[in-house]
Amino acid sequence: MREQLAKIREDALALLSAVKSAAELEELRVRYLGKKGELTAVLKQMGGLPAAERPVMGQLANQVRADIEAKLAEARREVEARALERRLEAEAVDVTVPGKAVDIGHRHPMYVALDEMKEIFIGMGFMVVDGPEIELGELNFDRLNAEPGHPSRDWSDTFYFDKDERVMLRSQTSPMQVRAMDSLPLPIRMVAPGRVYRKDEVDATHSPMFHQVEGMVIDKGVTMADLKGTLNTVVEQLYGKGTRTRFRPHHFPFTEPSCEMDVQCHKCGGVGCPTCKGEGWIELLGAGMIHPHVLEMAGIDPDVWSGWAFGFGLERTAMRRFKIDDLRLIFENDVRFLEQF
Ligand code: DAH
DSSP, X not given: OHHHHHHHHHHHHHHHHTOOSHHHHHHHHHHHHSTTSHHHHHHGGGGGSOTTHHHHHHHHHHHHHHHHHHHHHHHHHHHHHHHHHHHHHHHOOOTTSOOOOOOOOOOOHHHHHHHHHHHHHHHTTOEEOOOOSEEEXXXXXXXXXXXXXXXXXXXXXXXXXXXXXXXXXOSSSTHHHHHHXXXXXXXXXXXXXXXXXXXXXXXXXXXXXXXEEEEEEEEXXXXXXXXXXXXXXXXXXXXXXXXXXXXXXXXXXXXXXXXXXXXXXXXXXXXXXXXXTTSSEEEEEEEEEEOHHHHHXXXXXXXXXXXXXXXXXXXXXXXXXXXXXXXXXXXXXXXXXXXXX
16 A cells, blocks of 8 residues: 555656646546545555554555645646746737838928928018908908909809808908908018918819918008018028019009019029010019008008008919929829928
8 A cells, every 4th residue: 555655646746747737737636636536545445454554554645645735736836827928928019020100291392381481471570370261251352442343253253152242262361461450459460371262273273272371561661662671581581592573563452552573483594484484583472562441441540550461372382492383283182292392
């Protein structure tokens, strides 16, 4: 019996040392320590032993059971530790695997040009203001001296919301002049970029939606010389020092006198080429001294205050800035085009 017990102990410890899974572990526990297990089977033979040997064998059997239980506990800890290790391994994030690249966009070229322009004006003490694209006809036209019957009010040019022509998509950013006069304290120096809408077919130079940048100064003693000096400085900063401009007489209902400003063609230097359609000059903006009646309608005394204003097309400015030859490219959002900037 002594040998039997020794053999059980030896076999059990050896098998438990090599155990790999919780299931195997349980199988061994039942096999050695269970009610029908090997140890129990041996103990059942105790009755056949001489009385003197029984306590000795009993003690030995208890020792064997204790050894096997200790080994079983140790093996259980190992199995559990291995299981945890495997789980951690399986769930680990491999930081060396190359990531999925995310395409990061960038500013649209037109907004790059706009930001440059804003910087220039802010540097000269202008504030940047924003206003609604759905505008009152009163502000877009009446308050700007465009009386009923003015061609720009025509239904073929303008998007009205109602037949009374009260609400419309603004056709110019100039109503922002009126909004600024109505809401800001004098003196005023402001620029107002934004979208405008006209019933134009899309082609290389037209779109029913485009952007303008309006600008206005109202102060005491402001003259046309300030207008020219300011706009020349802006043009030089945008297109480089020494860029020449010219001012041509023009008509706008809300300025008197009115003018258009051209910039000397960057391609040919004024000689005339396809870019400037042989003119040597490219039209950049409309401007003028604010009409006294426009000031009056805003409650500003034209005998005390004077002002000038301008408005130019942002797409054109950006096209010239980045040498883009078709307006449609600006709005199509084709990344192959946009990625070039
Ligand atoms: N609003 C005019 C247009 O869309 C441009 C313009 C001309 C704006 C003269 C002005 C200005 O502020 O003074 O053609």
